[in-house]
Amino acid sequence: MDHLEQLESLSVHILREAYASFKNLCMLWSIGKDSTVLLWLARKAFYGHVPFPLVHIDTNFKIPEMIAYRDRLAREWGLEMVYGMNEEALREKQTFPDGAIDRIACCRNLKSTALANTLSGKWPRYVLNHKTGSYEVYKNTEPYTGVIVGVRADEEGSRSKERYFSPRDRENSWDFGDQPPEFWNQFKTDFPPGTHLRIHPLLDWTELNIWEYIERENIPTVSLYYNQGDGKRYRSLGCYPCTTPIESPSRNVAEIIEELKSGGLKNVAERSGRAQDKDDGGGLETLRRDGYM
Amino acid sequence: MAEILEKQKMNIVIAGHVDHGKSTVIGRLLADTGSLPDGKLEQVQENCRRNSKPFEYAFLIDALKDEQSQGITIDTARVFFKTVKRNYIILDAPGHIEFLKNMVTGAARAEAALLVIDADEGVRENSRRHGYMMSMLGIRQIAILVNKMDLKAYSRDVFEAIVKEYTAFLKEINVVPACFIPVSAMLGDNIAALSPQHMPWYTGKTVLDMLDAFEKEPPPLDKPFRMPVQDVYKFTRFGDNRRIVAGTIETGSLALGDEVVFYPSGKKSRVKTIECFNAPAQTQAVCGTAAGFTLEEQIYVTRGELATKAGEPKPRVSSRIRVNLFWLGRDPLVQKKDYLFKLGTARVTARLEEVRRVIDASDLNAASKNQVERHDVAECVFKLNRAIAFDPTSDIGATGRFVIVDNYEIRGGGIIAEGLDDRQTWLRETVMLRNYKWEKSIISPEKRAEKYNQKSTLLVLTGEKQVDRKAIAKQLEDRLFEDGKVVYFLGIGNVLYGIDADIKGRDGNQHQEHMRRLSEVANILLDAGIILLLTAVELTQDDLEIMKTTVSPEKIETVWVGENVTTDIAYDLQLTQHENVEESVDILKAYLQDKGIIFRPW
Structure with a gap:
C-alpha cells in the first residue's frame, strides 16, 4: 500500500466507525478541497452512497462559483444537501463587509453562530429538493450531534491537538486539555447523552496529500483553485471580502502538486490568503473554541 | 511525482519525564530539516522578544496560548517533518504524569520511539514508566536520547552511567534499545550533525541518522486473514x-x-x-x-x-481471558462491577474476576492486590458476558488488543495473553461445527423478516414455580397470532418428554444437555423466522449462557415473571403484574415493539 492508500483506509475506517456508533450524524461541506475529499471518502466507505446529510454554512459572501459547484455535485451524487445561515445578522447588516464589525466578529456571526444554530436545529435548515432542484425548509429539526469535519493537523497549530473523535460540550466549546485517550484503532465512541461530537477523518492528511488524492481519484474541484490565465488562483476558499487569490501559475492539479513540492509555495503557510487569521493573534484558536471549523 | 508517492511515512513518538526536553528535540528537528514554513521561527522569536522571555524551541510546537503559559505540551500534537528518506509524523508525548493518557494515544500509533532522559536529572519515574508502556503497546524500536549534555560539560562518564542504568531496566522488560545518543537539543549537538568540538568521543548515529535507520515493519500479509x-x-x-x-x-x-x-x-x-x-x-x-x-x-x-x-489457524473463542493491562481511570479497576470491553469491533460487558499481579511501572515491583489503581500495570482475568473471538497477542497483535470503558471513558487498555476455558467450552465447538456445516436456504434471514414483518426472537419467560408464566405466554401467542405474526409457544415440558425422553432428569450434565437440546430446537425455529415464546421454571444464568452460546445472543430476550427473583439470571425485563394476564400481555407487546421485534401499527 502506498501512503495515499494508507491514509484513505484509515479515513474510511473512521467514517465507518462513526456511522456504526452514532445517530444524527452529518458532514460539514465547506465546498473547499479538504471537505470535498472527505465527501469522496464517504462515497468510498459506503460504496457510492452517502448515508448522512451534507451541511453547508452559507455566509452569503461565498464566491458564487462555490455555490454552483455545490449544487451541481449534490444533484449528480444524490446527496441529502442541507444549508443554514445567520439570516438575522445578514438582515441587520451585522457583518464585516457592511462595515459594522471586525473580521473575527463577522466569522463568529456568519460561521460559528450559524453553524451552532443549524446543527442544533434552532434555526431553519434548507434542503435540496432533487425533483425541483431548489432548496426548501427542511422538516427535520433534530439536532445533529455527530459532525464529521475535514480538518487537517498540518493546517495550523491548534488543529494539531485534535483527536479523530473529539467531544464538544453543549456550547460547542472544546476543552483540549482533557481529551480521551485513543488506543490503537480503539477510538472513544461512548459519550453521555447530549454530547456533541466532532469527527475528524482527515487529521493525518497534508495539503499535498489532498492534491495527490484529488489527482489520483480525479475528484471534481472548484475552478477557483486554478490559474485561469491571469497568474492568480485561490489556495484556500472562503468569503470573497476576506479571501484573496495568491500569485501562482498553476493551471491544474498536477501543476499545483509540483508547485507545493518544489515551487514557490513550499514554505508559504496555506491560509496566508485568509485575512481573519492575522486578526486573531494566536491563529484560529479563539474562533476554534467557539466551534469554528 | 513517483518519488514522493513512494516515499515512506513513519509515525514516531517522543516520550520521557517532564522537562527532560522532548519539545526542544522536536523544535530542533523541525528547524534542522528545514521543515518550518518561512517566517514561523522568526515569528515565535519575535513573540519571545516582545514578551521578554528567552526563546525556546518548545514554543514552536506549543502553538496553543494556554499551553505556553503552562510551559508543558499538554496533548498529543502531530508534527510533520521529512528527511531525504521518508516523511515523519511526530506524536508528541508529554511527560507530566497527569497526561499519561495522551502519551498512550501517541505511542499506540507509533512505529518507533525516542525516549528523552535529562543528563542532569538522570533516569526518573516516567523514564521507566514510558519505556514499559511502549513495550506493552507494541513499539519494538526505541532510541534513547540523553539530553542536556551541555549542562554536564559533555561528560562521557555521565552519559555512560545513564546508559548502564537504563539498559539494565530495559532488560528486565525484554526491550532491546536501538541505541543511546548523547545530545544537546538546545544547542543542536548530535541532532542533525555530529558534534566533534563538544563530544569528540561520540561517533555513533545522530538523531536523524537513527530515525532513518528505524525499519518499517512489513505489513502482516503472511499472517492468517482477520x-x-x-x-x-x-x-x-x-x-x-x-x-x-x-x-x-x-x-x-x-x-x-x-x-x-x-x-x-x-x-x-x-x-x-x-x-x-x-x-x-x-x-x-x-x-x-x-x-x-x-x-x-x-x-x-x-x-x-x-x-x-477457512483452512487457516482459527481464532480463539472464549468468555474468559487472561490479560496484561494498564489502568488510566481515576477510580481503581475493581471486582463485581460491569465494564464495557472493546476488542476489534466487538463490545461486551466484562467483570474483573481476578487480579493475578500488579506491577508498579516505575519500579517493577510486583504487589498482590484485588484491584488495579490508576497508572498501574497488571495481569488479570476477565469474565465477559458473552464469548468473543480474538487471538492471543503472541500470535497476532492486532486482534488481541482491547480497551476498557467505564462511564463513557476509556479507562484502560491492554493485550490478551491467553483465552481460558469457560463454562460453555464443552458446547462451543459443537455449535461452531453445526454453524459451519449448516445447509443454508435460498431465502435469507432478512427476506424472511421482511415477509413476516417481524424479527425472529426467542422470548424466554421464567420465574418461580407457582407463578403462571404459561397463561401469559399463551395469551401473548394468541394476541400476536391475531395480529398476523408468525409466533409459537413452547413449554419446556414439550421438549422434556419427547426429544429428551432418553435423558430425562434434572441433575448435573443431564440438565446441561437438556438445555442444549432445547436451545437447538429454538435455533431451528428462529432460523425459520418465528417469534418463539418459551416458558420454564427458575432458569439460572448458566442456563441462559447455554442458550446464548447456542442461539445468537442478540435474538434472546428474557423476562422474569413475579416479584421474587430466586436465581442469578440477568433478565432484560421483570414483570410484576403477572396476576393480571391482559396487562402483562400489553406490557410484553409494548416491549417487543420498543425492541423493534414487531412494529407499531400506523
Whole structure:
C-alpha cells in the first residue's frame, strides 16, 4: 500500500466507525478541497452512497462559483444537501463587509453562530429538493450531534491537538486539555447523552496529500483553485471580502502538486490568503473554541 | 511525482519525564530539516522578544496560548517533518504524569520511539514508566536520547552511567534499545550533525541518522486473514441490491472465491465479489485495506464478529481471558462491577474476576492486590458476558488488543495473553461445527423478516414455580397470532418428554444437555423466522449462557415473571403484574415493539 492508500483506509475506517456508533450524524461541506475529499471518502466507505446529510454554512459572501459547484455535485451524487445561515445578522447588516464589525466578529456571526444554530436545529435548515432542484425548509429539526469535519493537523497549530473523535460540550466549546485517550484503532465512541461530537477523518492528511488524492481519484474541484490565465488562483476558499487569490501559475492539479513540492509555495503557510487569521493573534484558536471549523 | 508517492511515512513518538526536553528535540528537528514554513521561527522569536522571555524551541510546537503559559505540551500534537528518506509524523508525548493518557494515544500509533532522559536529572519515574508502556503497546524500536549534555560539560562518564542504568531496566522488560545518543537539543549537538568540538568521543548515529535507520515493519500479509466486521451495508437507494460485509483487514489477505468463517458464530460462506468504489473490480484485498465484500450465500452476520478464512489457524473463542493491562481511570479497576470491553469491533460487558499481579511501572515491583489503581500495570482475568473471538497477542497483535470503558471513558487498555476455558467450552465447538456445516436456504434471514414483518426472537419467560408464566405466554401467542405474526409457544415440558425422553432428569450434565437440546430446537425455529415464546421454571444464568452460546445472543430476550427473583439470571425485563394476564400481555407487546421485534401499527 502506498501512503495515499494508507491514509484513505484509515479515513474510511473512521467514517465507518462513526456511522456504526452514532445517530444524527452529518458532514460539514465547506465546498473547499479538504471537505470535498472527505465527501469522496464517504462515497468510498459506503460504496457510492452517502448515508448522512451534507451541511453547508452559507455566509452569503461565498464566491458564487462555490455555490454552483455545490449544487451541481449534490444533484449528480444524490446527496441529502442541507444549508443554514445567520439570516438575522445578514438582515441587520451585522457583518464585516457592511462595515459594522471586525473580521473575527463577522466569522463568529456568519460561521460559528450559524453553524451552532443549524446543527442544533434552532434555526431553519434548507434542503435540496432533487425533483425541483431548489432548496426548501427542511422538516427535520433534530439536532445533529455527530459532525464529521475535514480538518487537517498540518493546517495550523491548534488543529494539531485534535483527536479523530473529539467531544464538544453543549456550547460547542472544546476543552483540549482533557481529551480521551485513543488506543490503537480503539477510538472513544461512548459519550453521555447530549454530547456533541466532532469527527475528524482527515487529521493525518497534508495539503499535498489532498492534491495527490484529488489527482489520483480525479475528484471534481472548484475552478477557483486554478490559474485561469491571469497568474492568480485561490489556495484556500472562503468569503470573497476576506479571501484573496495568491500569485501562482498553476493551471491544474498536477501543476499545483509540483508547485507545493518544489515551487514557490513550499514554505508559504496555506491560509496566508485568509485575512481573519492575522486578526486573531494566536491563529484560529479563539474562533476554534467557539466551534469554528 | 513517483518519488514522493513512494516515499515512506513513519509515525514516531517522543516520550520521557517532564522537562527532560522532548519539545526542544522536536523544535530542533523541525528547524534542522528545514521543515518550518518561512517566517514561523522568526515569528515565535519575535513573540519571545516582545514578551521578554528567552526563546525556546518548545514554543514552536506549543502553538496553543494556554499551553505556553503552562510551559508543558499538554496533548498529543502531530508534527510533520521529512528527511531525504521518508516523511515523519511526530506524536508528541508529554511527560507530566497527569497526561499519561495522551502519551498512550501517541505511542499506540507509533512505529518507533525516542525516549528523552535529562543528563542532569538522570533516569526518573516516567523514564521507566514510558519505556514499559511502549513495550506493552507494541513499539519494538526505541532510541534513547540523553539530553542536556551541555549542562554536564559533555561528560562521557555521565552519559555512560545513564546508559548502564537504563539498559539494565530495559532488560528486565525484554526491550532491546536501538541505541543511546548523547545530545544537546538546545544547542543542536548530535541532532542533525555530529558534534566533534563538544563530544569528540561520540561517533555513533545522530538523531536523524537513527530515525532513518528505524525499519518499517512489513505489513502482516503472511499472517492468517482477520477482519473485524464493522458493519453489513445494504443501501437500497438507486436500486442497489448489494449486501456488503465491511471492515478493515488487520492481517492476511482475501481473494474471490475464498471460504470465510465468522467467529464467534462459526458461520461460513464464500466471497462472491470484493467491492470498491471508483476503481476497477478487485480480485484480492490485503491487510491494511478498509475493505468490503459480498457473499455467495446469505448468512446472518453482524458487527462485532471476526471474519477469518477457512483452512487457516482459527481464532480463539472464549468468555474468559487472561490479560496484561494498564489502568488510566481515576477510580481503581475493581471486582463485581460491569465494564464495557472493546476488542476489534466487538463490545461486551466484562467483570474483573481476578487480579493475578500488579506491577508498579516505575519500579517493577510486583504487589498482590484485588484491584488495579490508576497508572498501574497488571495481569488479570476477565469474565465477559458473552464469548468473543480474538487471538492471543503472541500470535497476532492486532486482534488481541482491547480497551476498557467505564462511564463513557476509556479507562484502560491492554493485550490478551491467553483465552481460558469457560463454562460453555464443552458446547462451543459443537455449535461452531453445526454453524459451519449448516445447509443454508435460498431465502435469507432478512427476506424472511421482511415477509413476516417481524424479527425472529426467542422470548424466554421464567420465574418461580407457582407463578403462571404459561397463561401469559399463551395469551401473548394468541394476541400476536391475531395480529398476523408468525409466533409459537413452547413449554419446556414439550421438549422434556419427547426429544429428551432418553435423558430425562434434572441433575448435573443431564440438565446441561437438556438445555442444549432445547436451545437447538429454538435455533431451528428462529432460523425459520418465528417469534418463539418459551416458558420454564427458575432458569439460572448458566442456563441462559447455554442458550446464548447456542442461539445468537442478540435474538434472546428474557423476562422474569413475579416479584421474587430466586436465581442469578440477568433478565432484560421483570414483570410484576403477572396476576393480571391482559396487562402483562400489553406490557410484553409494548416491549417487543420498543425492541423493534414487531412494529407499531400506523
